[in-house]
Amino acid sequence: MTDNTRILLSEIPKGKLAEEHFSRDQVPVENPGPGEVLIRTLILSQDAANRAWMQGATYRSALSTGQVMSSYGIGEVLESNDDRYAPGDLVGGDLCWQEYATLPGTQISAAHHHDGPLSHGISLLGVAGLTAYHGLINVPTIHAGETLLVSAAGGSVGSLVGQIGKIKGAKVIGIAGGAAKCDWVVEQLGFDACIDYKDTTAPLRDLLAQQATDGIDVYFDNTGGDILQTALFAMNLHGRISCCGAVSMYDGKPRPGPFGIPGLLVTKRLHMQGFLVSDYSHLDGDARHDLSTWSKQGQLQVVEDIIDGLENAPRGLIGLLAGDNRGKRMIRVAA
Amino acid sequence: MTDNTRILLSEIPKGKLAEEHFSRDQVPVENPGPGEVLIRTLILSQDAANRAWMQGATYRSALSTGQVMSSYGIGEVLESNDDRYAPGDLVGGDLCWQEYATLPGTQISAAHHHDGPLSHGISLLGVAGLTAYHGLINVPTIHAGETLLVSAAGGSVGSLVGQIGKIKGAKVIGIAGGAAKCDWVVEQLGFDACIDYKDTTAPLRDLLAQQATDGIDVYFDNTGGDILQTALFAMNLHGRISCCGAVSMYDGKPRPGPFGIPGLLVTKRLHMQGFLVSDYSHLDGDARHDLSTWSKQGQLQVVEDIIDGLENAPRGLIGLLAGDNRGKRMIRVAA
Known part of the structure; x- marks a missing residue:
């Protein structure tokens, strides 16, 4: 035995x-x-x-x-x-x-x-890929010419979300930790920019404002916390926030939400939606078809x-x- | 002169x-x-x-x-x-x-x-009435049999929102300050229940749980802050939150948002939307027609x-x- x-x-x-x-x-x-x-x-x-x-x-x-x-x-x-x-x-x-x-x-x-x-x-066709796909395509949708912000941009979901945003014609800005990772997100994954949230030379809010010159239309939030706070200030009117997870909140004590909730939600008429990948399981076939095709065509790196x-x-x-x-x-x- | x-x-x-x-x-x-x-x-x-x-x-x-x-x-x-x-x-x-x-x-x-x-x-046909109407009917919608929670229930907007909820067949729970105002909300405005947020005999969360026996499907948020926090815990899966204003935040220093943002938004797949009444001005004709009719028929007290x-x-x-x-x-x- x-x-x-x-x-x-x-x-x-x-x-x-x-x-x-x-x-x-x-x-x-x-x-x-x-x-x-x-x-x-x-x-x-x-x-x-x-x-x-x-x-x-x-x-x-x-x-x-x-x-x-x-x-x-x-x-x-x-x-x-x-x-x-x-x-x-x-x-x-x-x-x-x-x-x-x-x-x-x-x-x-x-x-x-x-x-x-x-x-x-597990990656492309599993929960990571489906979460990226549904959480961008079926929750807020993304349109060509819009600006998409993605936190945890080097992670399993974020790395796919940003690339899908590019495939759909959006300008894509990532947020990740560390200069080396940010360089990699831009050079290897093709994001338009990636902001290092560990950069202490300027407030994150200013770093984001420098890149998001037209504001943010869609924020794909993997982190919650301070990064969500920063995103709220950069959001355009009628912006959409797809709440995928709150990794900043899991490891340690729960912390309060951003100052701009619900004040900025009202004045900017923002839309925040939490989702779980299982909510869209009826569309998994579409997701796997597109993800597999993009990967085979070399448009999407896994x-x-x-x-x-x-x-x-x-x-x-x-x-x-x-x-x-x-x-x-x-x-x-x-x- | x-x-x-x-x-x-x-x-x-x-x-x-x-x-x-x-x-x-x-x-x-x-x-x-x-x-x-x-x-x-x-x-x-x-x-x-x-x-x-x-x-x-x-x-x-x-x-x-x-x-x-x-x-x-x-x-x-x-x-x-x-x-x-x-x-x-x-x-x-x-x-x-x-x-x-x-x-x-x-x-x-x-x-x-x-x-x-x-x-x-100014009241029924003005911003108050239009805000109540659009913020309930056109933002989250309300369905017969659902449970609606309204903060600032005795206020200009809340008093109308709750009554519109009743007209639409929902169970309506208000939150207001003081026992006398709460009694008035139930007896005069016809809400099913009204919770006194100044009641110190039990945590607000418990007071709400006692009344919202089937959870909350739609929360019309006039206040933000601790009341929004409490509502998050009572929301049902796929619940909708209409963010109308944050009166608790206006008079004094800004305060952080609830602990459950974005954690509970994800696990409960909640939908939060901020709105301004002007976003729905193309539907003001419908709103004034309905509000005026309900008022004349005695269904809606102004x-x-x-x-x-x-x-x-x-x-x-x-x-x-x-x-x-x-x-x-x-x-x-x-x-």
């Missing part, structure tokens, strides 16, 4: 997430019961939302201590007691931070793929940041929350 | 607005030049927005010291050098806090009236809080900002 190495959430962090909040164990691989499927984990997604799950109920129930850390992943079916799946199939689901997952067939689905790498099932080894999952997630990833961070558990 | 008594904004308040920020003078009535109209002020509107104008540019330019305090009003034309207006006509415009206004004919328009009192041109005497304008506005009005506050300058 093979052993299953697992990483557990041993403590709910009160402040910043650290490696000490996790522990590792080994247990025998669980044989699949009736209707269940045994899956060998190949690759795991890492998402800022993983941290939000520790804070309490979000769009899913909160995590509790002592459970294997949750995470979407793609794996290969080894044994199946569900007629829909056979050994060798590639499936996706909440495989968690472990080498083997035994799950009811009802909780998994076929992994999405095209003629690209397996990891595209930036992946893959770390090898399950044991590196805690470090990878902690780094992600600090913004040290470029593109979609994943953990490769097995080749 | 008659004298014109005027009240000037003599100092921009740094904290709370007080009578000392105003001064009074008397000047000769100004004869109308080419294209101008001389108007005798009959009645002036008092609005929380008057205070916001002192803070800086909003949807109009900021007020400066030494100028006659701005205010919409209705008056009677005494002399006209504009072919569109004749002596005796009732007109509306920025008449300011003064007995006589001399304005270009291009800056006034015919006062709106129906077979009700003149003051309805609550007016009219203070006699121009000299009482400062006191009236200060009291309005403290929430001591019931319905639409106005200053009657002449009969």
Whole structure:
């Protein structure tokens, strides 16, 4: 019987997430019961939302201590007691931070793929790609000639949002942390400009004003907090804000929202909308078609940041929350 | 030559607005030049927005010291050098806090009236009525069976919003200051419930939860601040927030927005939209038709809080900002 190495959430962090909040164990691989499927984990997604799950109920129930850390992943079916799946199939689901997952067939689905790498099932065609697509195209929409601002521009979602904005004819300004990352966002991803929020030579508000000479029509907000505050001041009348996440709020204590809420919302007649990618699942077919096509045509670069080894999952997630990833961070558990 | 008594904004308040920020003078009535109209002020509107104008540019330019305090009003034309207006006509415009206004004919328009009192041109058929109508019907819409929450429920706009919600078949919960005002909102205006935000026996969040047993579908926000914070926690998934104003923010220092922005906007997929009544001016005809009809049929009570005497304008506005009005506050300058 093979052993299953697992990483557990041993403590709910009160402040910043650290490696000490996790522990590792080994247990025998669980044989699949009736209707269940045994899956060998190949690759795991890492998402800022993983941290939000520790804070309490979000769009899913909160995590509790002592459970294997949750995470979407793609794996290969080894044994199946569900007629829909056979050994060798590639499936996706909440495989968690472990080498083997035994799950009811009802909780998994076929992994999405095209003629690209397996990891595209998590990045381009997975939640990251769908979030970027729906959160820009179906929430605020973007029109040619408009100015789009994207925070966490070097991240899994932001890197795609900005490129989709360019494909649609918008002027695209990113916000990211560090001069090197900002240079990369402009040179490699093709954004028109990228502002370093860690730049202390001038207030962020001034740095943004220098680039957003026509104001901001659409702000794709991955961060909340001070960056949202800054964006509010730069928004044009009737501007639209797509609220995708609040990564600045997840790791540590909740902080108050911007000063301009609701004052600037009224005077500028802004539109703020929170969304979850699942709200647009009826349009996933369109999204995957376009994303795959753009990628194959070379218009859309899929930036992946893959770390090898399950044991590196805690470090990878902690780094992600600090913004040290470029593109979609994943953990490769097995080749 | 008659004298014109005027009240000037003599100092921009740094904290709370007080009578000392105003001064009074008397000047000769100004004869109308080419294209101008001389108007005798009959009645002036008092609005929380008057205070916001002192803070800086909003949807109009900021007020400066030494100028006659701005205010919409209705008056009677005494002399006209504009072919569109004749002596005796009732007109509306920025008449300011003064007995006589001399304005270009291009800056006034015919006062709106129906077979009700003149003051309805400011309350029911004026900005208050249009704001309530557009801000509920055309911004978030309200559906029968939904739960509507309205802050400043005893105010000029809130008192109408809640009644329109009832006309449309919603369950309507108000928030107002003081037990007596809350009782009046329920008994006289027909709201299903009204919560006293000054009640210290329980947190506002608990008081709201007791009444909003099915959650809140639409929140009409007149206040911002802590009440918006409380509403966010009670909102249902996909709830809509119509941002009409932020009266809690106008009188004093700006304060940060709620903790749940943008976190709760994302997880609950909320929709927040700021609006100005002028955004929907193409639908003003519909609004005035419906408002007038509902009023004549006795479905909609127009609550007016009219203070006699121009000299009482400062006191009236200060009291309005403290929430001591019931319905639409106005200053009657002449009969």
